[in-house]
Amino acid sequence: MTTTDFYLDFQLDDLEPADDHAAEVYDRTWVDDFTLISRQDVGERSFIVAFDAAATWDIPNTANIVSFDVVRDSSQSRFSMHRAGHATVAFAQRWLVNRGCPPDALAPVIDVPTPADELTVRVEDRIRRSGTRLEVVDYQVIDGGDVEGWSIAVDRQDKELPVRLFLESVQPDQFTYTVREGAFADHAAAEDWLEKRSTPLPKAPEYRLDAEALRTSAALSRTTALPVAASTTANAPATPVNSPQTFGRSL
Template sequence: MKDTDFRLDGLVAADEQSATAYDRTWICRYQTISQHDVGERSFIVAFDPSATWDAPDTPNLFSFDVVRDSGQGTFSLHGSGHATFAFAQRWLINRGCPAEALAPIADAPKPADELTVRVEDRIRHSGERLAVVEHQVIDGDDVEGWSIAVDHQDKELPVRLFLESLQPDQYTYTVREGAFADWDAVDAWLEDRSTPLPEAPEYRLDAEALRTGAALSRTTTSLPQASVAPSTPAAPVNSPQSFGRSL
């Protein structure tokens, strides 16, 4: 990964928050994972290697929204820390960045399976539905990290655990979503791990739809073919009647 270039030479911060965020860029030496530029605006996801020396579970992934005003000679810089890449992408998508523009441009592990792709896609397009309240980052030799979020649209299972696991030998990772009724339930699961991660209802519905579709397909293909009545002559191969049922 290359060091992040915020392209702020000759510009001054437009506000105090931007000035504070800019001062931090000199300390952290961010490394770009993903970047999308639109004119004088940049959407960036970056890795902070210095986070490992900070307090435990300090976010090491950061999203940045950089707006430059060359006419005024100023810039605005807003950022947010995250434990997982999909949540870092979501923050930028919520600020107007196209989702398809945020693919990694640096060498990074790939999703290990289709379910990981689906879970990350749900995160990216969740808008304000999911509010992250706690996380554990993947740092050093760690192979697991997670984010706990509240799903504001689910009253029965509002506490969601997004569990990320690395497979270093394959250079891949998986992300799974578990659904819990309350904080005690998710804490108990993280501590015990004696049962499978409780499946979120969104994926149960998808699985049921796939099973129903497969069953209907098997039923349709196994139906007996209707026989032709003896009094009805068979249509010639090139006759329009022979294709009437399939059109």
């Protein structure tokens, strides 16, 4: 990997915009402002996630994670281009997955913070694979020295707790981050929690069920292990547990 691989290059030499929309998107995208986070090329199509450094100087809370879908037609010497802004990499990846990018294809090409735990990996994977189930209605970007950002989305498949808060926290000293998903009855309740933080983040139903399953599994494991434990030395060292494999995120 060379330094130039981190720059945004749409590979549009000798190609013209296929329509007014492509021309507009291309004209308002200053490639020098972007750092490439991840890219997947499928034939003449490119799925790209990039960081927009210029967003800091734009309107406050401008989305600084941008996803691009670029389709080149060399036979016609034309290209089409679409872009969308997001507060987090996972939602930027979801936008590309919804447009045809393989869900596991967008590994970062730069050194980035990594998930701090397995739950973060699972929450981000849920976002990437959520299709049109989640509709983002509000967000707060992580910018400059910020260590927290969030996205509020409506879960179209949940009638009781449809408003979901995805809270992202960065640990700069460890070069890691966590993502948690909370569930609320309405937007006002989510905003109230963000303002007061007087209770733990309410767990989404999906993770409450998983927690119960884990507790049941642990109880069964202890029950099954009793005869073996009785025959082993009391002071025998515990078997180490391997850490889950994780993947990186953006700046």
